[in-house]
Amino acid sequence: MISLIVCLATLSLFIVIRNLHNKKPFALFNPVLLSILLIAALLLISGVNYYDYYLASMPINMLLEPAIVALAYPLYTQYNAIRPILWLLIACAFIGITLSTSLAYMLCTLFGIEPSLTASMMALSVTTPVALLITDMIGGIPSIAAAMVILIGIFGSVFGLGLLQACNIKQPQAKGIALGVSCHAIGTATAMEYHPQAGAFASAAMIISAIISAFWVPILFTILSSLSR
Secondary structure, three states: OHHHHHHHHHHHHHHHHHHHHHHOOOHHHOHHHHHHHHHHHHHHHHOOOHHHHHHHOHHHHOOHHHHHHHOHHHHHHOHHHHHHHHHHHHHHHHHHHHHHHHHHHHHHHHOOOOHHHHHHOOOOOOOHHHHHHHHHHOOOOHHHHHHHHHHHHHHHHHHHHHHHHHOOOOOHHHHHHHHHHHHHHHHHHHHHHHOHHHHHHHHHHHHHHHHHHHHHHHHHHHHHHHHOO
């Protein structure tokens, strides 16, 4: 009964915020961002333990994997548009992952971050399950990686389209690839709301990025570590 009430309250809150965002499409009214902030505030005010809330909202958490699988549908509908540039899409994903991982490593080295924390910052542009697997492989802290993945996804969801527009990137396909490579599922969801082709290309970019990251990030991290010694 408690689980049902918590799930209904969480979903109701999200729906209200989503309707607000649809009426006032302001970047900071992002449903994911506001939902997280409001739920965190309510837990702090009420004194409810987060773990208790997590257990009560488990049915919603179980929908994460089916939701990610559902992103394959726009990929299927736009397959004919994606197929001619598949290798270009793979190249974009590979370059994006290499640059983001290398930049994260250089910043951690510059600020003298300890090795385990540095390892936790290496795989932040892929969906959470893949990021956790990579982080564990290279000796990072999965909980920190999970938090950073979510923050990056929210940042891309809130500011991604605006930044791309400021860079004079107009094609929805290009915007979708950028969001899919950089901001995983949350960015892909934003791309789907923006334009069908943007959503399809973001979905493809997210899938390809996850595959590339799984084998390339551990290798790249080893290379960067050896070069910095």
